[in-house]
Amino acid sequence: xxxxxxxxxxxxxxxxxxxxxxxxxxxxxxxxxxxxxxxxxxxxxxxxxxxxxxxxxxxxxxxxxxxxxxxxxxxxxxxxxxxxxxxxxxxxxxxxxxxxxxxxxxxxxxxxxxxxxxxxxxxxxxxxxxxxxxxxxxxxxxxxxxxxxxxxxxxxxxxxxxxxxx
Numbered sequence: 001x002x003x004x005x006x007x008x009x010x011x012x013x014x015x016x017x018x019x020x021x022x023x024x025x026x027x028x029x030x031x032x033x034x035x036x037x038x039x040x041x042x043x044x045x046x047x048x049x050x051x052x053x054x055x056x057x058x059x060x061x062x063x064x065x066x067x068x069x070x071x072x073x074x075x076x077x078x079x080x081x082x083x084x085x086x087x088x089x090x091x092x093x094x095x096x097x098x099x100x101x102x103x104x105x106x107x108x109x110x111x112x113x114x115x116x117x118x119x120x121x122x123x124x125x126x127x128x129x130x131x132x133x134x135x136x137x138x139x140x141x142x143x144x145x146x147x148x149x150x151x152x153x154x155x156x157x158x159x160x161x162x163x164x165x166x
Contacts (some may be wrong), residue, residue: 007102015069016109017138022052022067022075028106029150030137033100037093045085046093049078049123050129056122060134063119076111078123081130081145090133097135109136 027050034048051057052075060076061067070076077097079090094110101108111134113119119131 007099011098011102013069013098013109014140015072015136016141016143017069017073017107017136017143020074020139022137022139023107026106027075027137029104030077030097030100030106033096034093037089037096037133039089039092040116041084043085043089045082046090047080047082047124047129049080051078051123051134053074059122060113060119061162063113063122064111065114067111069136070111070134071108073138075137076134077112077137078119078131078134079126080105080123083128094133094135098135101137105139106137107140108138110134111136 008082031048031050039045051060057070057073057076060078061070064070079089079094098108098110113134116132117132119125123131125131
């Protein structure tokens with residue numbers, strides 16, 4: 001098996017970060033991986049708001065129901081859908097961000113911004129755009145537990161062949 005495959009199987013949402021600021025080159029590399037995400041018809045109908053200011057991170061955390069990681073992370077990436085972006089494309093970009101972060105020794109956690117209206121105000125998002133998700137980023141804290149496998153349904157339980165139930 002390849003290291004990419006192993007990284008995919010080991011990827012976990014980590015909610016605890018060290019106090020170390022994110023190295024600008026590491027951040028650039030994660031953003032570059034996001035930029036290269038494929039999208040339907042290569043529309044690339046998205047933008048990313050990099051949130052590094054502690055007070056702004058706290059305001060952003062106020063837009064989510066389960067915002068602990070945003071309050072603790074040194075950086076968050078708010079994913080903005082521009083126009084008629086497919087949710088699938090945004091998910092692909094989020095996964096690329098998380099995998100790229102993992103590949104360079106960072107950890108991440110996806111966050112749903114449940115209060116869209118508040119998120120729009122906090123991030124000054126123009127009309128016609130939507131920000132439903134953010135990704136908390138940082139380096140693992142000493143308290144972070146190593147990712148372990150588990151918590152997944154058996155493959156046979158989620159796999160169907162040629163038709164549902166087939």
